[in-house]
Structures are given as structure tokens and as C-alpha cells.
Amino acid sequence: MQEYPRYLYRAPFVVTGNGPVIADGAVLTENGLVAAVGSYAELKDVDAQLEEYDGHVITSPLVNCHAHLELSYLAGLTGDSPKPGDMTGWIRGLLAARAESPEPEIVHDAARMGLARLYAGGCRAVVDIGNLQESSLLGEGFKTEVLFFLELLGLCGPSEEAALATLAGIGSEVCCTPHAPYSAGPALIRALKKRAGNNLFPMHVAESAQEIEFLRTGRGPFADFLAERGVEVASFAPPGMGAVRYLESLGVLDKQTLCVHGVHVEDEEIALLALHGAAVCLCPGSNRFMGVGRAPVHKMRAQGVPLVLGTDSLASNPQLNLWREMQVLREEHPDLPPEAVFAMASINGARLLGLENRLGRIAPGVSSSLLAVRCPAKTEAEVLEYLTLAGTEIRLEWLE
Structure with a gap:
């Protein structure tokens, strides 16, 4: 049996994720797990190899709750921002780019590079979330765990029937999810939710005003776009309500439901999210690029809606x-508490995915796969300010 040495990692600060920042902190690891965490004064006499990380802060690794690695080869689409809020215009460009059908190896290699970027960060x-079953294999051999979901679309009539037929032929080992309320019909959404059972059920929800217009009236840019794609839009009965209320009416809103984006939600819909314990995955970088608006984060936090972070594609x-x-x-949202923002990128995501016993915090028994992040902070209060504002200036190394 392979033996792992005991390490004592020391840094000016340790962010445990489930308590205050520890000044002059230390983390003891053994056999691939955290054995203890506390101040260096408390742990300095343990029998372990000491590793000093001056000028760093030790943190838990991060958890990304929404990505499309399969689309990594389309990075060029972010060269020019689309017309603000024009989701259908952006989708047209996306589909046109995908129609060029690059070699599968190009798609695969770009996706793996995207995954490598995530790990490096x-x-x-x-x-x-992907559209190809083979994308479920992207995470093989990577230290970053990939929880893959095959995305299905089919709004009404033949398109929904075809999606349901496709679903019936997919093995139970593949997790499946609907794309969005404007692209997956009620029968498909319910069938996918039933299949998911007590497992995570992610779905794009209320990302754009165009989406809400379509759900409320059956008209607008999405109606035109879907008709262009051959969808029998006339046979779709618009629910006449917002996306969150619609999902509740379908009986699919619960603690396993992850509403991705959640930008255009009304106050009463935020209350529904809180009532059912449904989480929201914020994608602020993507929302900014797309110009779709900002999620009502403060209202969601005030109602106790679980919030996590994702990068999108x-x-x-x-x-x-x-x-x-x-x-x-x-x-x-400059008045958001930095500790709350860091939690969205770490422990909140780990908890949502059922990984909190291994990831998202530093505590005895969790994985010893941790981060040492360069940090100029001089006080505990400055640590999370820096970590949540430094962005791409962050430099780190893994403690494995």
C-alpha cells in the first residue's frame, strides 16, 4: 500500500471556508486528506514535513457549477460583443459557427484545453453541459471532476416527440437535462426531471428578456427564431408567466433544481425559489458579455436562495x-460581502453537488488537494477582499 508523507503547510493566512480566516495558519495533511487545520502555534509540534508558503493564502479549491466545455473551440465568438440582450442573434451566430462542422478532434482538444484552464485556475x-454523449468522457484522466449532463431540446410537436424518443434510448448512466423553458417543452421537462430523481437538475432559466417575452406571450424574437428553425411554434401554448413560475407550475422546482443565470426573475419568483430550496447559478461574466442584465443577487440572498457561480462557455x-x-x-455588486462571494465559488457549489465532505472547505477529512494563492494582504479583512477582486491577476499553485 502506498504511503503518503505527512505535510504541514504554513501560510500567513488560511481560509477554511467554514469559519474565520486564520492568521499565521497551518494545514496538516496525511494520506491524501486534511488531518487538522488551525494556527501554526497549535500545530507546529506535529511530526510532519513543514512547507512554508510566505506571501500566500491557503484556500480550498473552487467549484464551477455551469460550463459548456464542448463549445471551447468557439472561443472566437467572444471577439465582438453581440447587441446587448440579443440572445437570439447570438444563438444564430453560434449555430452558424457549429454548422461548419470542425473535425471531432478539434472540438475534443479544445474542450480538454478548457478543462485544463479551469484546473490551472x-x-x-x-x-x-453538452450535446454530444462522447463529451461525457472529457474528464477522464483529469484531476478536475467533471459532472456531465447531456442537454436535450424539443419544444413542441414533432421536435418534442423526437427528444422524448431520444431520451428513451439513452442509458441510465448518462445524466440528462433540458436546455431551457423556451427550447424544451413541458412533457420533455417533466420526463427529464422524473429521470433525474434526487440528483442535480440544471437548466438555463430566465437568462434574457427575450425568453420571458416568449414565455409570456408566445411572440417576439424567440418565436421568430424558433420558426426559422422549423419548430411548430403555433402549437406551443405559452404559459403566460415568467420562467421560474412556469417551472413551479410543472412541478419541477425543488432542492435539486439549479436555475442557471436567473437574471430576469420577479420578486415573487425569488420567493418561489426560496420556498422550494432551488439554487441559482450566477454567470456574471457571460451575462456581462451578452448584455442580458444582472441577476437580483441581493434580493436572492435576502430570501435565502442558495447561490453558486459558473463560467458558462x-x-x-x-x-x-x-x-x-x-x-x-x-x-x-460592490456591497456584497466578500466572504459570501467566495462561498459561492467554493463551499456553496460543493454542497450543491454533494461534494462538501471532500471539497469546498478546509476541515479534517476533506481532500488535501488545496490551493496556495499569492496574496499581498496584511490583515484577515484584506484576504477575502483580494481573493474576490483580483480576477485574472490571481496566481496559485496546487498543494497535492
């Missing part, structure tokens, strides 16, 4: 970097 787990975000997501969120 301190990400230890990612929820990945390189087709709608110049960076796959959770530090930048924290930075954008702080820039747009």
Missing part, C-alpha cells in the same frame, strides 16, 4: 476563470 469540480465568456467571475460580481 484552481477549479476542482465542474458541471459540464468560451463562446459567451472570454475567460473560464472563477476568480474573474467573483471579480465581475463584486464590481457589479
Whole structure:
């Protein structure tokens, strides 16, 4: 049996994720797990190899709750920002680019490079949404865990029937999810939720005003776009309500539901999210690029809605970097507590994915795969300010 040495990692600060920042902190690791965490004075006499990290802060790794690694080869789409809020215009460009059908190796290699970027940025787990079943294998051999979901679309009529038929032929080992309320019909959404059971159920929800217009009236840019794609829009009965209320009416809103983006939600819908315990994955970098608006984060926090962070894809975000997501969120909501923002990128995501016993915090029994982040902070109060505002200036190394 392989033996792992005992290490005592010391740094000016340790961010445990489940308590105050520890000044002159230390983390003891053994057999791939954290054995103890506390002040260096408390742990200095243990029998372990001491590793000093002056000028650093030791933190838990990060958790990305929404990405599309499969779209990494389309990074060029972020060269020019689309017309603000024009989701359908951006989707047209995306589909046109995908129609050029690059070699599968190009798509695969770009996705793996995207995953490598996430790992280099301190990400230890990612929820990945894709349209190809083979994308479920992207995480093989990587230290960053990939929780893959195959995304299905089919709004009404033949398209929904075809999606349901496709779903029936997919093995139970593949997690599946609907794309969005404007692209997956009620029967498909319910079928996918039933299949998910007590497992995570992610879905794009209320990302753009165009989406809400379509759900309320059945008209607008999305109706035109779907008709262009051959969808029998006339046979779709618009629910006449916002996206969150619609999902509740379908009976699919609960603690396993992850509403991605959650930008255009009304106050009563925020209350519904809180009532059912549904989480929201904020994607501030993508939202900024797309010009779709900002999620009502303060109202969500006030109601106790669980909040996590995601990067979305390189087709709608110049960076796959959770530090930048924290930075954008702080820039747009400067009065958000930095500890709350850091939690969105770490322990909140780990808890949502059921990984809190291994990731997202520093405590006895969790994985010893931790981060040492260069940090100029001189006080405990400055640590999380720096970590949540430094963005792509963050420099780190893994403690494995």
C-alpha cells in the first residue's frame, strides 16, 4: 500500500471556508486528506514535513457549477460583443459557427484545453453541459471532476416527440437535462426531471428578456427564431408567466433544481425559489458579455436562495476563470460581502453537488488537494477582499 508523507503547510493566512480566516495558519495533511487545520502555534509540534508558503493564502479549491466545455473551440465568438440582450442573434451566430462542422478532434482538444484552464485556475469540480454523449468522457484522466449532463431540446410537436424518443434510448448512466423553458417543452421537462430523481437538475432559466417575452406571450424574437428553425411554434401554448413560475407550475422546482443565470426573475419568483430550496447559478461574466442584465443577487440572498457561480462557455465568456467571475460580481455588486462571494465559488457549489465532505472547505477529512494563492494582504479583512477582486491577476499553485 502506498504511503503518503505527512505535510504541514504554513501560510500567513488560511481560509477554511467554514469559519474565520486564520492568521499565521497551518494545514496538516496525511494520506491524501486534511488531518487538522488551525494556527501554526497549535500545530507546529506535529511530526510532519513543514512547507512554508510566505506571501500566500491557503484556500480550498473552487467549484464551477455551469460550463459548456464542448463549445471551447468557439472561443472566437467572444471577439465582438453581440447587441446587448440579443440572445437570439447570438444563438444564430453560434449555430452558424457549429454548422461548419470542425473535425471531432478539434472540438475534443479544445474542450480538454478548457478543462485544463479551469484546473490551472484552481477549479476542482465542474458541471459540464453538452450535446454530444462522447463529451461525457472529457474528464477522464483529469484531476478536475467533471459532472456531465447531456442537454436535450424539443419544444413542441414533432421536435418534442423526437427528444422524448431520444431520451428513451439513452442509458441510465448518462445524466440528462433540458436546455431551457423556451427550447424544451413541458412533457420533455417533466420526463427529464422524473429521470433525474434526487440528483442535480440544471437548466438555463430566465437568462434574457427575450425568453420571458416568449414565455409570456408566445411572440417576439424567440418565436421568430424558433420558426426559422422549423419548430411548430403555433402549437406551443405559452404559459403566460415568467420562467421560474412556469417551472413551479410543472412541478419541477425543488432542492435539486439549479436555475442557471436567473437574471430576469420577479420578486415573487425569488420567493418561489426560496420556498422550494432551488439554487441559482450566477454567470456574471457571460451575462456581462451578452448584455442580458444582472441577476437580483441581493434580493436572492435576502430570501435565502442558495447561490453558486459558473463560467458558462468560451463562446459567451472570454475567460473560464472563477476568480474573474467573483471579480465581475463584486464590481457589479460592490456591497456584497466578500466572504459570501467566495462561498459561492467554493463551499456553496460543493454542497450543491454533494461534494462538501471532500471539497469546498478546509476541515479534517476533506481532500488535501488545496490551493496556495499569492496574496499581498496584511490583515484577515484584506484576504477575502483580494481573493474576490483580483480576477485574472490571481496566481496559485496546487498543494497535492
